[in-house]
Amino acid sequence: MGANRSMIHFTEAMKVVYGNVDHLSEEAARRWTAPDKPGAGGHHGRYLWTDAFGVVNFITLSKETSSPVYLTLAKQLAHTVHNILGRTRDGTARLPRATDAEPLNGGLRIGKVADHGPDCDGQYHHYLTLWMFALNRLALATGEKEYNQLAVQLAKAIHPHFVIGRDEDEAALHMVWKVSTDMDSVLVSSEGHLDAATGWVVYRLLQRTAEHLDGPSSSSSSGVLSSEIADYERLMGRSGGKLHASRDPLDLGMGLWMCHFFRDEEWAMTLGSQSLEMARMVVLDREKGLMARDASRRLAFREFGTCLGLQCYGADDEIKREVEAVVNFWHHYIEESTDEDLRPISLVMYAAALIPGGEFPDPVGQRRLPAIFARGGTSNGLVLWKKDLPRESECSFVQVGVKDGRLDMAGNCGNMLSIVGPIAFDHGFYEQRNIRTNPKPGPGTAVVRLRNTNTSKVVYAKFLVAGDPLRYSPQGHFEIDGVHGKQSRIDLTFIEPGGAKTGRTLPTGNPVDTLNLPDGSTIEASLVDVSNPGVFVRASDLGLQNPASLDPAAVGADAALRARLEEIRQAGASMMGLDPKIESVPKIVLVSPPAASPQSSRLSIKCLALSMGQAHKAVPLTLGLCLGTAARLPGTIPNQLAVGTAENDKIIIEHPAGKLDVNAKVEDGVVRSANLWRTARVLMEGDVYY
Numbered sequence: 252m253g254a255n256r257s258m259i260h261f262t263e264a265m266k267v268v269y270g271n272v273d274h275l276s277e278e279a280a281r282r283w284t285a286p287d288k289p290g291a292g293g294h295h296g297r298y299l300w301t302d303a304f305g306v307v308n309f310i311t312l313s314k315e316t317s318s319p320v321y322l323t324l325a326k327q328l329a330h331t332v333h334n335i336l337g338r339t340r341d342g343t344a345r346l347p348r349a350t351d352a353e354p355l356n357g358g359l360r361i362g363k364v365a366d367h368g369p370d371c372d373g374q375y376h377h378y379l380t381l382w383m384f385a386l387n388r389l390a391l392a393t394g395e396k397e398y399n400q401l402a403v404q405l406a407k408a409i410h411p412h413f414v415i416g417r418d419e420d421e422a423a424l425h426m427v428w429k430v431s432t433d434m435d436s437v438l439v440s441s442e443g444h445l446d447a448a449t450g451w452v453v454y455r456l457l458q459r460t461a462e463h464l465d466g467p468s469s470s471s472s473s474g475v476l477s478s479e480i481a482d483y484e485r486l487m488g489r490s491g492g493k494l495h496a497s498r499d500p501l502d503l504g505m506g507l508w509m510c511h512f513f514r515d516e517e518w519a520m521t522l523g524s525q526s527l528e529m530a531r532m533v534v535l536d537r538e539k540g541l542m543a544r545d546a547s548r549r550l551a552f553r554e555f556g557t558c559l560g561l562q563c564y565g566a567d568d569e570i571k572r573e574v575e576a577v578v579n580f581w582h583h584y585i586e587e588s589t590d591e592d593l594r595p596i597s598l599v600m601y602a603a604a605l606i607p608g609g610e611f612p613d614p615v616g617q618r619r620l621p622a623i624f625a626r627g628g629t630s631n632g633l634v635l636w637k638k639d640l641p642r643e644s645e646c647s648f649v650q651v652g653v654k655d656g657r658l659d660m661a662g663n664c665g666n667m668l669s670i671v672g673p674i675a676f677d678h679g680f681y682e683q684r685n686i687r688t689n690p691k692p693g694p695g696t697a698v699v700r701l702r703n704t705n706t707s708k709v710v711y712a713k714f715l716v717a718g719d720p721l722r723y724s725p726q727g728h729f730e731i732d733g734v735h736g737k738q739s740r741i742d743l744t745f746i747e748p749g750g751a752k753t754g755r756t757l758p759t760g761n762p763v764d765t766l767n768l769p770d771g772s773t774i775e776a777s778l779v780d781v782s783n784p785g786v787f788v789r790a791s792d793l794g795l796q797n798p799a800s801l802d803p804a805a806v807g808a809d810a811a812l813r814a815r816l817e818e819i820r821q822a823g824a825s826m827m828g829l830d831p832k833i834e835s836v837p838k839i840v841l842v843s844p845p846a847a848s849p850q851s852s853r854l855s856i857k858c859l860a861l862s863m864g865q866a867h868k869a870v871p872l873t874l875g876l877c878l879g880t881a882a883r884l885p886g887t888i889p890n891q892l893a894v895g896t897a898e899n900d901k902i903i904i905e906h907p908a909g910k911l912d913v914n915a916k917v918e919d920g921v922v923r924s925a926n927l928w929r930t931a932r933v934l935m936e937g938d939v940y941y
Contacts, residue, residue, distance in 0.1 A: 257605045258315060260582065264602040265308055268301070268595045272324055280323040285331040292595035293362030295342075297335045299378045300361075302328060304599040306385040310392045311608030325389055329398070332382070336360040339432075340372065347433045348408065355405040358412075360432050364592075373438050374430050376413045376446045377505075379405065380453040387453075387460055396464035402457050403475055409434070410479045413446070417482055424485055445506055448494060448518075451483035452509045463621050463938070487518065494518065496525035500534050500541065501553040507560030514564070523564055530557055535573035542577065546584040552593065554581070555600035562607045578604050622939040623674060628666030628929040629733040629869045629908065633939060634674055665782065665872025669741045669929035672699040672712025673723035694724045694739075706751035706782065713742040725932040732909020733869040738930040745876060748782040749922040752836055756780060756922055758827040762886030766822040774819060777887040778827050781880040781922055783873035784837035786823030787888050790859070791843065801841065801859050802907055803866035816841075816861060834863045838874050844892050845905050856882055856893040857905040869908040876925050878904055879913025884920065 262273055270286050290296025291305065306325045313321035336359045338345055346357030359382060363372040383402040390399035412434040416423030426446050429439035458476045487494070497503045507526045510519035534541050534557045541549055558574045566574065578601070585597055623634040676697055694717035701710045717724040727739030749756030758780050765773050777787040790798040793815070806812060820839040821831035829836055841859045860867040860874050870878075879902035881889040893902065904911045914926040 261308070261315075261602045261605045262312065264598040264605075265305070265312065268598050269305060269324075269328070272321075275320055275324070277320055277323060280320045280327065283324060283327050285328045289595060291362070291599075292592055294340065294360070294364055294372065295335050297332055298362040298596065299332065299336055299359055299375075299382055301596045301599050302332050302362075303378070303381040303385040304596075304603055307388055307608065308599055308602050310388055311603075311606055313392065314608055315606065322389075322393055326393070326398075329386065329389060332359070333401075336362055340366060347435075353404055353408075355401055356408045358405065358409045358434055371438075373432055374409065374412075374434060376409070376426065376428065377443055377449060379409050380446075380449050383453050383457060387456055390460060390464065394464075396461075399457060399460045399464060403461060406454055406457055406476060406479060410450075410482070414450075414479075414482050414486070424482070424489070426486065444497060444502060445494075445509065447483050447486035448522075449505070449509055451480065451487055452512055454480050454483060456512065494522055496522065496529040498529065498533050499553065500550075501556035503529055503533065504553075504556030504558065504560030507557075507564040511560075511564045526560070527564070527566065527570070530561055530570070531573075533557075534577065535570065537576075542573075542580070546580075550593070550597075551581045551585050552597040552600045555597070555604040558604040559600065559607050562604070574604075620939050622937065623933055624935040624937075625667075625670045625674065625931065625933045626734070627664070627668065627670035627931045628731065628872055630664055630666035630872075631934070632664065632667045634667075634670065635939075665743075665874075665876060666929065668701070668703070668710065668872065669712070669743060670931035670933070671701055672697075672741070673714055673725075673931060674933070675699050675701070676714075676716065677722050695721070697721070697723075706748075708748055708751055708782065709746045711742075711744040711746070713744070715739040725930070727930075729928065729930055731928070731930055732906075732911070734930060738932060741929045741931055743927055743929060745782055745925045747921075747923060748876065748880070748925055750780055751782050752784050752829065753780045753827050756880075756920070757884070757887075758784070762884060762890070763888060764823075764826055766819060766826065768815075768818050768822055775888065776819065776823050777881060777889060778823050778837070779877055779881040779884065779887060779889075780827065780837075781877040781925065783871070783877055784824075784827060784829065785874050785877045785881070786820050786837050786839045787842050787878065787881060788819060788839070789843065789888055789892070790841040793841070798841075798843065799846070803859070803868050806859070806861070806866035813861075813864065817864065820861070838862055838871065840870075840874060840878060842878070842889055842892055844894060855901075855903045856889055859907065867907075870904060870906040870911055872911075872927065872929070875904055875906070875911045876913055876915075876927060878902075879911075879927075880915040880917065880922055880925050883915045883917040883922075 266273065268289060268291065272280070272283065275283065285291070285296065285302070287296030291298040291301035293299070293301070306328055309321045309325035309328065313319060313325070333354055335342070337349060337354055337357065340360070345354065346360070349355065349357030358374045359379060360372050361375055361378055363370060365371045383406055386398045386402035390396055390402070411417065412430050413426055415425055415427060426442045427437045427440050428443045428446065430437055454476045458480065461475055497506060503526055506522055507530075510523040510526070513519050514523060532540060534554060537543060541554060554577055558577055561570055561574050581601060585601060620635055625632065625634055676699055694715040696713055697716045698711055698713045701712055702708075703710060715724040715727065716722060725738045728737050729740035730737050756779065758778050763775050763777055766776050767773055774788060774792055779785050779787060790801060793812070795801070816839055820837065823839070824831040824833075824837055827837060839861050843857045845855065845857050856878070858870060858878055860870050862871050862874075878889055881887045882893040882902045884890055902913045902915065904913060912927060916923040916925070
């Protein structure tokens, strides 16, 4: 079915349930109230499952038509549902425990027409989680976090009434399927097949959105559903063997829908693959499945659930064709073969099966991570939160290959390290912090202890903080070469940084080693491992006519030179016991005495560094730290070439973009600490899509 045709049918299906809303003005939409008739088919025209799909479908319409009117209708529908299903059946009072300030603290009625009997009104866990999801999507679509806050309020309110035995032993923990309208009694004590898994998925989505919209450091969002999520995780672990692909079309589809949010997790991969096979047999098979039956013996909305789940989870071309066949079949029979009371739910799910919008991560087909784009020193990069990454990932400084795009976690970016302390401080990612306030008006200082997981070394970051509440203050008068302008200074102190990757400051025990190269020649190098391993060679040993003229552009234009430098780097890596195939560790640095000029009288040593096969326009920070420390180690090539370096002097490194100051404390050949200074600032906060 073509996109335009699908959109026409989608709109028409929504109009049957909610009226002629496609030509409303924004002002009229703000006055709109969801109709009783035909309505969603429940008590006073409201049925929680149908209206949850109605909200999501209005969001889809807004996206497909670029009209904000449909978002207004989605909000109005949510308000109507809360005003009817959040109250007693006579409409005179809110449900028990609910208040004007917390309107969903009493849960929401299903909306069944009957007040008594086996199919009476009450509260279902799987209806409530679907409504939470609809509010969550509404928050993301509008940017109005109060809708997600309402979903969180509902999630916390209903949880202790459906998850029983939380404070008892592990074996007592279980769920019930249906409770009374006031949530005081259990109406159906059995456990829904997917209830625990759906709770686990939806509550995690709510938590993630709360942290995204409020900010991860907000006390109102950080871990707000952590105990409830832990309960569902325990239930998932206990019932892992029972989580299987259902033969019921709706249950089958909602299982696939649920899996697609966390499809890289083992449980989702297992359930998803089983459900795909079950869908082929139960629904899509034209000879033995539901497609072989007469329309009068089938329920349209249950099959639309399968179609929705298949499209969200992702399917091959064959399944896509069969899904389209199911949807097209019901397009001709949905009116005449569907009971009147089931028509609303069938129509909204038909629309969702045509264009499953809100169910996909946004934008369609992609996933997103909260991220901060920041400058640290002379580098720019993304800062991500470990909790948002796939579970198998590690929280490390990651380098991305310029040529091939491969991720490399062997090394770390020292320049980007300078922004980690300020971001950790601002977002509350610390166990303990040391703040020194200024007795006079103005900024104070904070110290954050960082553990670099690439090297298992400790770094202290000291920086200015100001404001109420205190936050990192980038305003200042400190300058670093390679960065325009002045900002506040960040002091980085590396504690015992020697042996970061190899376990020894001098991995071979020698200040200078002779490297054997593939062509049979040799070259001297100092192999030093401080914060990041480096292979240091004299520029004059490369046999170049004018080694003093080397700069990044000259190296970039000389393929033969780059190839030889890579051979030297790999030979040094092998001698250090490192994998020579990993480009990021060690790095190679060409060193020479500082240029002889009045401007260079304070310089100690000159360098040109290569990082990931590219000549660096400045110097990688950790490599500068390694070079500055190597200049203090007797007998190394940097020590031989450095000038004017008394024991307590700073090592001033000349690089293509300027200079870098390094303080290194070495006692009896042991590197006790090393210090340097950077600036950094956040450039942008938002989401990165992948």
